Amino acid sequence: MLLNKESSGSRWRTRPDGEGKVSGKLQYLTDMRAEEMLIGRVLRSQQAHARILSVRIEKAREVPGVHAVITHEDVPGLNGFGIALPHQPVFCSERVRYTGDAIAAVAAETDEIAEYALSLIEVDYELLPLLENPEEAMKSDAVLLHAEGNVLHHTEYRKGEPEAEFKDCCHIVEETYYTPRQMHTYMETEGGLFIPEDNGRLTVYSATQHGLMDRMQLSRILAIPQEDIRVISSPIGGSFGGKDELNVQPYGALLAMLTLRPVRLHNSRAESVRAGLKRHPMKITMKTGCDHEGIIRAHQVRIISDTGAYATLGAEVLNFATEHVMGPYIIDHVDVEGFAVYTNNGVSGEFRGFGGNQAIFALEGQIDRLAERLQIDPWEMRRRNLRKYGDLGPLGQEIAQTDGAYQVWEALADSPLMTEGAYTDKDSGFVEPWIVTGTGAAIAMHGAGLGYGIPDPAGGRLSLTLEGKIEAVFGYEEFGQGLIATMEQMLIEQFGLAAEDISIVIGDTDVVPDSGSSTASRSTSMMWMALKRLRPDFASRVLQAAATIKPELEDYEMKLGPGGIWKEDGGLLLTYKDLAERISEPIVCNTKFTYPTTPFKRVGAHFLYTYSAIAVRVEVNLLTGRVRVLDQYHTVAAGPVANPQGYLGQIEGGSSMAVGFTLSEDAVMSGGSYVTKNLDTYLVPTIADMNGSIQVQPIEDLPDHDTYGPRGIGEVGSVNLAPAVASAIFQAVGKRVTKLPIDPEWLQSTPFIPQKAVNIHAER
Secondary structure, eight states: OOBOTTOOOTTOOOOTTHHHHHHTOSOOGGGOOOTTOEEEEEEEOSOSSEEEEEEEOHHHHTSTTEEEEEOGGGOOSOSOBOSSOOOBOSSOSSEEOSTTOEEEEEEESSHHHHHHHHHTOEEEEEEOOOOOOHHHHTSTTSOOSSTTOSEEEEEEEEESOHHHHHTTOSEEEEEEEEEOOOBOOOSSOSEEEEEEOTTSOEEEEEOOSOHHHHHHHHHHHHTSOGGGEEEEOOSOSOOTTTTSSOSSHHHHHHHHHHHTSOEEEEOOHHHHHHHSOBOOOEEEEEEEEEOTTOOEEEEEEEEEEEEETSOTTHHHHHHHHHHHTSTTBOOSEEEEEEEEEEOSSOOBOOOTTTTHHHHHHHHHHHHHHHHHHHTSOHHHHHHHHBOOTTOOOTTSOOOOOOSHHHHHHHHHHTSHHHHHOOOOTTTTTOOOTTEEEEEEEEEEEEEESSOTTSOOEEEEEEEEOTTSOEEEEESOOOSSSOHHHHHHHHHHHHHOOOGGGEEEEESBTTTOOOOOOSOTTOHHHHHHHHHHHHHHHHHHHHHHHHHHHSGGGGGSOEEEETTEEEETTSOEEEEHHHHHHTOSSOEEEEEEEEOOOOSSOSTTOOSEEEEEEEEEEEEEETTTOOEEEEEEEEEEEOSSOSOHHHHHHHHHHHHHHHHHHHHTOOOOEETTEESOOSTTTSOOOOGGGGOSEEEEEEEOOOOTTOOOOOOOOTTGGGTSHHHHHHHHHHHHHSOOOOBSSOOHHHHHTSOOOOOOOOOTTTTO
8 A cells, every 4th residue: 555645545534623624613722712701921031041039010910901910929839830840930930041931921801901911010130141052051160050950861871882893893984963943833822711610620721732631730730639620622733742741721720710710821923932842952973883794883872952941851852862863773882872951942842753853863864974985875774784573672672573674674675766766857857957856765763652661551431322322532632633533443443333423532631531641652552452452342242232122133143333233244233322222321341551661671761663764855956055855755664554544644744844854944042032933934844845746655564463553653754854855965966964954055055066866776
């Protein structure tokens, strides 16, 4: 099966939420309104690093139409939040550490009044030394941003004797790679509606990737029981990791509970830029050596990650990058060290790929450079070092065994982009000597789930309701990834149902079980495993209920089917609606389990991996220095395809995000403030940048003993495009990329040279 824009078939269905989205009828959480609603606004720091001397809010409180002005003194519980380390202040009281830090918030009757009230709040600062560079922040004489020091997290992984092994290497390449501070740039910026209920409870309509985690954090801040908070968290207009952490929720919740009025709070794009999470900028230095046969003998890595002012999941991102700088390769002698460092820059956090994008860009660059030294085909260089069935994982851990690495390598080797090699100017239709093209490829393995030692619950519930619907209830969120469509497809295929039989409930903490977070490429796998566990018990209880109500059905071999209970050999016996009308209470089945993890005791080590390889053809304009991705071919080994349309959409969406990461996106900071404050200067790819062909070849084979089903593909489409583009640029112009996004001025300096028609497939 090959997936592309022209793909079709019986398994391609219209998404349940598709019509509402394309018509604009679907209401996001930030579109919601309520009677007597107030508008919330947050005052954020004017300084990136300073001591707060005083905050004067009296003038703002006196403005007609202002119902509340709050500071840290109005937080009844914990004045802090953070999934892993709750040390980011809800409101700063003594010190600000970046320009997104909140100092006060207001609730007023209109936007204009709220903004005016903010302008009247007076804050006196005493400036403190600014730390913009993580390496400067690591120095012994640097000012401390946190009492525990400026290094949030330090990682190490070592095996063998790399220093000794380097002495015997035939070729050694040393390079430093730099990756950008990328924005999530979701369509719906952070926001929501916060409604205090008559019974003293609080209902929160706000985007998140884990409603139960938000509820827990808000309960600590508000100092009320979790059961008194209801979080409704779908549908969401994009997240990509950026809404995994709390953002506006503390302010909306506090204002609503104080005023006893609904409060709507919605970040502008500029506010989202200023206070929202970004991808961690990283500096990755690598030294890699191989022997005469191209076998990698030694690999040394140093990672420095700018986590910004607060932790969020900076430590976990560094753990992931540390694991993935070895990639899908077997290397006997390894020395990896990483540092996640606090600075006065914007907060970096969870982002699609979770540190894998940065690690794989650097690692694959090393492979290309070694292949050039050896004068062998870079794809063949990869084959000689690939992890095989039975090998341990990158950290020496036990993993679920598949042939995924070699499967994607071989499938890509046979792809049109690889077998055709590079186009000449004539082949590509260009005659201008300043337009050159090149083809490049890269490979990756990407861990799914949260990893060893991190709570990773899963579970779900199926019921036959009294209305005759098969209700599937999961604690996940729909933020554009197509989760509802995938769940519907699974229910149809695994249970034999019709779409009309199904009711799906997600994203409401009052009713859903703890299915874990909608992150880390885990949701589809966990839904598949949950439904597989639920099916025998649920089907048995429904069929038993049918036979109890109509004893004559015991004479038939029965099964669940579209619309109701069917004979095994065909023929509808009883509809679900008829059955529901004759039972006294719903038929309910639950399952609860945890995401599969390795027994290897290293926090964050993964057990399930997705493997991916990509070839791209790019065009380089030597007059402007601009690079355009013309064609992409992805091979992905992730087990069975649950939803072909969603599968293709995830790879296409991930690759478009990776095009931005590679060619244009960087949230530039200077003096602790963002230079790129809005989308007029921050350039994300548009349809014009993504109008080339994208073909996706899923590899669905899994070993017979494998019980884990579909692997996650939500991130893997974004992780290896950058090194493939870098490889293609080298083929086109002979220059090696070390810094993303690729600077057009750097390519403009390339002399006009005839394109080399290099056959990157020749050494296979």
